[in-house]
Amino acid sequence: MYSIETRDLTKKYGDFVAVDHISFTVKRGEIFGLLGPNGAGKTTTIKMLTGLTPPTEGDALVAGFSIVRNPIEVKSRIGWISSEVILDDDLTGWENLEIQARLTGVKNWKERATELLKYFGILEFKDRKAGKFSTGMRKKLEIAMALLNSPEVIFMDEPTIGLDVNTRATMWNLIRQINKDYEVTVLLTTHYMEEADSLCNRLGIINKGRIIAMDTPEELKNKYGGDVIEIELKPGAKLNVSLENTQVTDSRVRIRVNNAESALMDVIRAVGGDNIKGIRVNKSSLDVVFINLTGGTMEEQEFDARRFYAMIRRARR
Ligand SMILES: Nc1ncnc2c1ncn2[C@@H]1O[C@H](COP(=O)(O)OP(=O)(O)O)[C@@H](O)[C@H]1O
Ligand SMILES: [Mg+2]
Known part of the structure; x- marks a missing residue:
């Protein structure tokens, strides 16, 4: 019912x-x-x-x-x-x-x-x-x-x-x-x-x-969870990463793994210590579910919407 x-x-x-x-x-x-x-x-x-x-x-x-x-x-x-x-x-x-x-x-x-x-x-x-x-x-x-x-x-x-x-x-x-x-x-x-x-x-x-x-x-969480390791890159970082489940943008790399603690060293090695400005680990949660489903955090999605409207306003002018 x-x-x-x-x-x-x-x-x-x-x-x-x-x-x-x-x-x-x-x-x-x-x-x-x-x-x-x-x-x-x-x-x-x-x-x-x-x-x-x-x-x-x-x-x-x-x-x-x-x-x-x-x-x-x-x-x-x-x-x-x-x-x-x-x-x-x-x-x-x-x-x-x-x-x-x-x-x-x-x-x-x-x-x-x-x-x-x-x-x-x-x-x-x-x-x-x-x-x-x-x-x-x-x-x-x-x-x-x-x-x-x-x-x-x-x-x-x-x-x-x-x-x-x-x-x-x-x-x-x-x-x-x-x-x-x-x-x-x-x-x-x-x-x-x-x-x-x-x-x-x-x-x-x-x-x-x-x-x-x-x-x-x-x-x-079972379906779309897992941990996410988020690496903030130094400006001008030169990457040569080929890891599975990885998204790379100009300023950051996000890698989805089963267990962040056991994967962390390999990930740092793959990205290259010299390229790394900061590291954050998101343990499985709905945050991670959202990142895995959309490729970004909720705040970034909001940012997208603002950018979209700015684009429309520019086009109207
Ligand atoms: N009356 C309206 N006229 C034009 N756009 C609207 C109107 N109401 C909402 N929107 C747009 O529709 C989208 C969804 O809005 P809304 O349902 O309020 O989202 P949420 O409640 O999830 O924040 C937004 O992009 C918002 O700007
Ligand atoms: Mg609302």
């Missing part, structure tokens, strides 16, 4: 393809993550799945209804937490919930709101202005608002972006708890590898609008 099924879901802005024929399924009760760098198409995907923007091509069933043909049915069965602020700071916690109830058309919302505030341990603060809430309390109130209409699926766009380490850990626990206690399917996006690794049952790695791999974090 699926909570989300997408088929060739696509969004174009003019000629630019922000989301490119993505197809995936999320089982009921899963925590599914879309992991990818800035500009990968994560928010656009969520906007289509929550009915905020129509797809250019393709379709998705969310809670059993088509986002193209039945967006209203979809909206009544989902909750959504954006990465931007959604609380009105001048209103109390309770008033924020009331607005949410009106927006989503929930009847008898007061009972549900009271139950949720109790669940999150913030009932005693319900008449305090949201602007006076701590970050942790704000997050709880936002989740309570998203749960108000008893959704089957909750969408969270970068739920922990900008949070300090402690609040992030609290947020991860809250997401696990509501997934279990309210049996709500969670689709979240993130560009934090540790978040995807620790929180998600399954992941889709998204880059440049496409899903390039999808599996459990463990399987992704």
Whole structure:
């Protein structure tokens, strides 16, 4: 039984393809993550799945209804937490919930709101202005608002972006708890590898609008993991390397090996000690999975996007 099924879901802005024929399924009760760098198409995907923007091509069933043909049915069965602020700071916690109830058309919302505030341990603060809430309390109130209409699926766009380490850990626990206690399917996006690794049952790695791999974090590491030795080269380094699984750019060499420690000496010898400015070892992790799938780190992929836009701006001039 699926909570989300997408088929060739696509969004174009003019000629630019922000989301490119993505197809995936999320089982009921899963925590599914879309992991990818800035500009990968994560928010656009969520906007289509929550009915905020129509797809250019393709379709998705969310809670059993088509986002193209039945967006209203979809909206009544989902909750959504954006990465931007959604609380009105001048209103109390309770008033924020009331607005949410009106927006989503929930009847008898007061009972549900009271139950949720109790669940999150913030009932005693319900008449305090949201602007006076701590970050942790704000997050709880936002989740309570998203749960108000008893959704089957909750969408969270970068739920922990900008949070300090402690609040992030609290947020991860809250997401696990509501997934279990309210049996709500969670689709979240993130560009934090540790978040995807620790929180998600399954992941889709998204880059440049496409899903390039999808599996459990463990399987992704089994399939695309391994260690990566990264060597920063001195300017003008003269290389004569022919190693397997090696990418060479002007300033660095990346070599994928089974075990970095045992391969390190051979690699240094092959590259030539005189050419080496620095060495970094990435042990198998989702970072390494991403490097192996795309040939670069998430930061470098973002850099690509910026370069692309600079090129477009130049061409327009
Ligand atoms: N309204 C829009 N008009 C034109 N381009 C857009 C619009 N929204 C997003 N994009 C572009 O689509 C790409 C994907 O954006 P987005 O889905 O926000 O990525 P992410 O959430 O993964 O960072 C980016 O290159 C972004 O600049
Ligand atoms: Mg985004």
